[in-house]
Amino acid sequence: MIRDIGIVGGGVAGWMAALALVRALPGIRVSLIETEGPDWSLGPFGPAEASLPDFPAWLGDHGVDEGALLRAARGSFSLGTAVSGWAAREADWFLPFGTIGAPLAGIAFHQLAARIRETGRALRLADFSLAAVAAAAGRFARPSPDPRSILSSYGYGLHLDRAGLAAALRAASGLEPAGEFNRAIVDGAVTAVELRDGSRVVADLWLDCSGPAALLASRLDQGWEDWSAWLPCDRVVETWIQMEGVPPPHAHAGAFETGWQRTVPLAGGQGGALFHAAALLPDQPGAIPLAQGRRAAAWTGNVVALGAAAVLVEPLHGWNLALLANALARLIGLLPAAPGGPEPAEYSRLAAAEADSVRDFAILHYKTNGRTGEAYWDAARAMPVPEALRRKLDLHASRGRVPLEDGELLGADDWIAALDGQGVRPRRYDALADAMAEPRLLDHAERVRTLILDAVRAMPHHGATLRAEGLIA
Amino acid sequence: MLAGRILVVGGGTAGWMTAAALAHKLAGTPARIVLVESAEIGTVGVGEATIPHIRHFNATLGIDEADFLAATRGTYKLGIEFVDWGRKGDSYIHPFAEFGAPIGGVPFHQQWCAARGEAGPFEAYSLPIQAARRGRFRRPDGDPYNYAYQFDAGLYAKFLRGYSEARGVVRREGKVIDVARDGESGFVRSVTLEGGEVLEADLFVDCSGFRGLLIEQALHAGYEEWTHWLPCDRAIALPCANVGPIAPLTRATAQDAGWTWRIPLQHRTGNGHVYASGFTSDEEALRTLLGAIAAPPMADPNRLRFVAGKRRRQWVGNVVAIGLSSGFLEPLESTSIHLIQLAIGRLLDLFPTRDWDPLDAAEFNRLMALEYERVRDFLILHYHCTERDDSEFWRHCRTMRLPDSLAYKLALFRERGVVVQYREGTFLEPSWLAVYLGQPVTPRRCDPRAGGAGAAAAMAAMRAGIAATAEAMPAHEAALGMPA
Numbered sequence: 025m026i027r028d029i030g031i032v033g034g035g036v037a038g039w040m041a042a043l044a045l046v047r048a049l050p051g052i053r054v055s056l057i058e059t060e061g062p063d064w065s066l067g068p069f070g071p072a073e074a075s076l077p078d079f080p081a082w083l084g085d086h087g088v089d090e091g092a093l094l095r096a097a098r099g100s101f102s103l104g105t106a107v108s109g110w111a112a113r114e115a116d117w118f119l120p121f122g123t124i125g126a127p128l129a130g131i132a133f134h135q136l137a138a139r140i141r142e143t144g145r146a147l148r149l150a151d152f153s154l155a156a157v158a159a160a161a162g163r164f165a166r167p168s169p170d171p172r173s174i175l176s177s178y179g180y181g182l183h184l185d186r187a188g189l190a191a192a193l194r195a196a197s198g199l200e201p202a203g204e205f206n207r208a209i210v211d212g213a214v215t216a217v218e219l220r221d222g223s224r225v226v227a228d229l230w231l232d233c234s235g236p237a238a239l240l241a242s243r244l245d246q247g248w249e250d251w252s253a254w255l256p257c258d259r260v261v262e263t264w265i266q267m268e269g270v271p272p273p274h275a276h277a278g279a280f281e282t283g284w285q286r287t288v289p290l291a292g293g294q295g296g297a298l299f300h301a302a303a304l305l306p307d308q309p310g311a312i313p314l315a316q317g318r319r320a321a322a323w324t325g326n327v328v329a330l331g332a333a334a335v336l337v338e339p340l341h342g343w344n345l346a347l348l349a350n351a352l353a354r355l356i357g358l359l360p361a362a363p364g365g366p367e368p369a370e371y372s373r374l375a376a377a378e379a380d381s382v383r384d385f386a387i388l389h390y391k392t393n394g395r396t397g398e399a400y401w402d403a404a405r406a407m408p409v410p411e412a413l414r415r416k417l418d419l420h421a422s423r424g425r426v427p428l429e430d431g432e433l434l435g436a437d438d439w440i441a442a443l444d445g446q447g448v449r450p451r452r453y454d455a456l457a458d459a460m461a462e463p464r465l466l467d468h469a470e471r472v473r474t475l476i477l478d479a480v481r482a483m484p485h486h487g488a489t490l491r492a493e494g495l496i497a
Numbered sequence: 498m499l500a501g502r503i504l505v506v507g508g509g510t511a512g513w514m515t516a517a518a519l520a521h522k523l524a525g526t527p528a529r530i531v532l533v534e535s536a537e538i539g540t541v542g543v544g545e546a547t548i549p550h551i552r553h554f555n556a557t558l559g560i561d562e563a564d565f566l567a568a569t570r571g572t573y574k575l576g577i578e579f580v581d582w583g584r585k586g587d588s589y590i591h592p593f594a595e596f597g598a599p600i601g602g603v604p605f606h607q608q609w610c611a612a613r614g615e616a617g618p619f620e621a622y623s624l625p626i627q628a629a630r631r632g633r634f635r636r637p638d639g640d641p642y643n644y645a646y647q648f649d650a651g652l653y654a655k656f657l658r659g660y661s662e663a664r665g666v667v668r669r670e671g672k673v674i675d676v677a678r679d680g681e682s683g684f685v686r687s688v689t690l691e692g693g694e695v696l697e698a699d700l701f702v703d704c705s706g707f708r709g710l711l712i713e714q715a716l717h718a719g720y721e722e723w724t725h726w727l728p729c730d731r732a733i734a735l736p737c738a739n740v741g742p743i744a745p746l747t748r749a750t751a752q753d754a755g756w757t758w759r760i761p762l763q764h765r766t767g768n769g770h771v772y773a774s775g776f777t778s779d780e781e782a783l784r785t786l787l788g789a790i791a792a793p794p795m796a797d798p799n800r801l802r803f804v805a806g807k808r809r810r811q812w813v814g815n816v817v818a819i820g821l822s823s824g825f826l827e828p829l830e831s832t833s834i835h836l837i838q839l840a841i842g843r844l845l846d847l848f849p850t851r852d853w854d855p856l857d858a859a860e861f862n863r864l865m866a867l868e869y870e871r872v873r874d875f876l877i878l879h880y881h882c883t884e885r886d887d888s889e890f891w892r893h894c895r896t897m898r899l900p901d902s903l904a905y906k907l908a909l910f911r912e913r914g915v916v917v918q919y920r921e922g923t924f925l926e927p928s929w930l931a932v933y934l935g936q937p938v939t940p941r942r943c944d945p946r947a948g949g950a951g952a953a954a955a956m957a958a959m960r961a962g963i964a965a966t967a968e969a970m971p972a973h974e975a976a977l978g979m980p981a
Binding site: 025026048049051130356357358359360361362365366367370418419422423425427428429430431432451452454455456458459460461 | 498557604848850856864915944945946949
């Protein structure tokens with residue numbers, strides 16, 4: 025029976041874990057021990073966090089007021105990620121937080137789109153996504169709960185200052201830190217953590233939220249799966265640019281000759297990170313080494329690795345908060361009933377499947393890049409990819425289908441949007457799309473497009489929404 | 498261009514479901530669908546119990562429920578009652594719904610397990626079970642439960658034949674006596690009927706039943722046997738008159754060397770005995786069945802033989818096997834029609850084009866194999882998790898070595914009440930819970946969050962609410978518009 029849970033790491037991951045545990049397990053004593061240094065608990069990915077559209081609901085479920093958090097963390101809204109320079113040096117695409125198009129007679133929109141393209145018409149999937157069109161137009165309003173409205177066809181994520189987010193999560197948890205980490209006492213398991221003042225904290229279960237250092241998990245290690253063969257960036261530089269004006273309602277992942285730049289717009293500036301390979305772009309000031317991969321077993325003995333201690337993968341899209349939220353839900357659902365039970369193995373199995381699915385989505389961006397003539401990108405295009413991704417690419421190439429495995433974080437729509445955006449075109453479209461008369465098909469596409477344009481025209485500008493919520497002056 | 502000339506070989510439930518679905522989905526394409534069947538070859542279609550997915554199939558085809566029930570003499574089905582499985586005298590129902598609702602963020606079954614018998618029977622937390630126990634039925638109106646049908650599969654095939662022919666499907670009567678294959682690709686080019694007519698096509702759907710006329714006899718797809726896990730290999734079907742109220746339930750009663758089914762339709766009750774010939778004789782099996790039916794038989798016994806398992810490849814070249822030609826899993830969980838429906842759906846998703854990308858077949862085979870294996874594991878669970886020690890058959894089932902995939906699932910539930918989740922699959926968490934806790938497999942430990950203030954009161958309120966709602970439902974016959 026677990027009575028005490030200790031958390032090591034007082035960043036976003038540690039305080040998010042504390043909040044989740046305090047709310048779900050009122051009978052358990054939770055102690056949080058802070059570590060020194062910058063908050064890299066979700067990875068050294070810049071001073072701003074971007075979330076996927078499930079995060080606002082998580083906050084609501086955990087008693088965090090979204091408006092107050094946004095104000096405390098220079099927050100702004102996100103409708104997706106603009107991905108530029110990957111499909112080709114001058115090309116960009118958009119991964120929207122929402123649906124793209126609408127099916128017709130049970131045939132998926134991207135299959136209809138493929139047939140429209142076959143008639144010689146150019147078509148961009150993003151033009152049929154309300155989230156993408158609104159993002160491009162700099163508009164934002166929260167979606168409608170009415171499923172009949174086109175304004176329900178999208179969700180939104182949040183862009184938040186990392187320190188502000190951690191502080192808000194801490195405040196919501198109602199906990200005070202137990203002290204500063206000095207060292208872990210390990211004897212087969214973590215028996216205690218010694219604090220700076222020499223006192224010791226004991227717990228039945230430890231959550232390692234200390235980031236890539238993995239102060240506890242690395243002591244009980246079953247190994248780290250190295251992903252550098254697929255994800256070539258091994259250095260990152262955290263960036264911050266002070267800026268006035270209205271932030272765009274989306275994040276940005278911009279590729280350049282030897283890496284890519286992440287941008288997460290906040291009110292008053294842009295947090296970000298520059299990802300690159302040291303061999304091709306040496307001597308960047310402030311460069312932090314980055315060993316992308318995941319822990320072979322996220323839960324070993326009495327230590328559960330969370331956040332970047334469990335999986336370190338470049339945040340092409342805002343999946344780090346989602347990975348952490350899912351990990352916490354999984355942990356709470358699999359809290360050990362007694363020692364020696366099957367919970368750690370099942371937890372680790374599920375965590376690995378989810379982490380690997382995100383890894384594959386990241387690799388996709390490299391494998392299908394269109395930057396020919398640049399050594400870094402030519403090598404990425406030529407690399408062999410993991411088996412599950414290989415099957416997705418093959419089936420997509422064959423007829424535009426993407427088979428999902430159990431436990432994947434991203435949905436089929438995300439995969440389709442990314443593949444299409446990268447310029448990957450299936451050899452064939454769905455044979456049933458032939459059943460559709462061409463005028464009916466074009467009419468359908470036109471109707472969707474008109475609905476979206478009308479809805480976006482009626483939406484307020486992102487700046488107006490931010491001002492109305494007191495987020496910018 | 499899609500492979501537009503389609504020949505369905507074999508009528509029966511699989512053949513006509515395939516023809517009807519293709520005719521509907523391919524309307525407007527140049528596709529031409531021909532179905533060949535022979536009146537001389539009987540179909541297996543006995544009374545058929547289904548799971549709720551059939552409603553989606555009918556709805557997609559635009560089939561009205563009342564028309565369908567009238568044509569097939571169908572009844573509503575809220576679940577399957579399993580009698581004498583874990584122990585003689587036990588009964589539990591597998592409904593098409595979740596049990597209870599989470600309390601304090603803790604899954605309901607964990608709360609129930611933590612209460613260790615203080616919270617009444619698990620089935621008190623299922624509205625469809627409570628309705629079924631009372632012989633009542635109401636179509637869900639926003640309620641969190643689903644339902645299926647029990648109907649005459651022969652009449653359903655006839656109904657779909659009318660549907661298909663009205664949409665341009667051409668029916669040919671005759672027996673296939675020869676199959677011609679392309680020397681180079683090995684693809685089937687044509688079949689020849691008795692009398693000499695030659696039918697060519699691009700795509701052949703093999704709905705010829707157990708023998709697999711095209712998929713096995715012509716293309717030698719191979720068969721993966723699962724008899725070491727599912728030893729039943731014969732069945733006898735025997736209809737009788739209805740006695741008493743028509744239950745909105747299929748019943749599966751464990752016997753000494755297998756189990757008997759009872760499927761109530763509007764006009765009769767379908768009965769049958771699925772048994773293992775290694776553990777009982779055909780005569781004994783018939784005696785068991787006669788002892789289990791509620792009224793004198795209305796027809797001669799219809800005897801069937803089968804081998805549990807599946808074709809190694811269900812799509813080979815330009816031949817796709819659907820129905821019994823693709824494999825056989827005993828109808829313990831009413832999955833026969835569902836597996837047909839699933840194969841049709843996958844075929845439509847991966848509908849071949851004239852260039853025959855081999856990935857279509859590979860993906861179809863991967864998905865169908867996964868589904869067959871998951872249903873297989875679910876069936877094995879019923880046999881394996883028993884305390885019965887009263888016959889050689891049950892001693893075998895209790896002690897047999899499980900597939901690894903099932904052993905893992907079972908261990909996790911036994912230890913901690915955790916149901917292994919997957920993305921796609923016929924039976925999801927509530928189904929596994931119904932069978933685990935019904936057999937019963939009792940978790941040694943449960944979620945440490947379970948219990949606490951208010952849990953008992955919340956459960957009592959759920960029980961009372963469900964009982965009252967079930968009590969207020971109309972009788973099943975009334976819901977069917979039949980005299981009570």
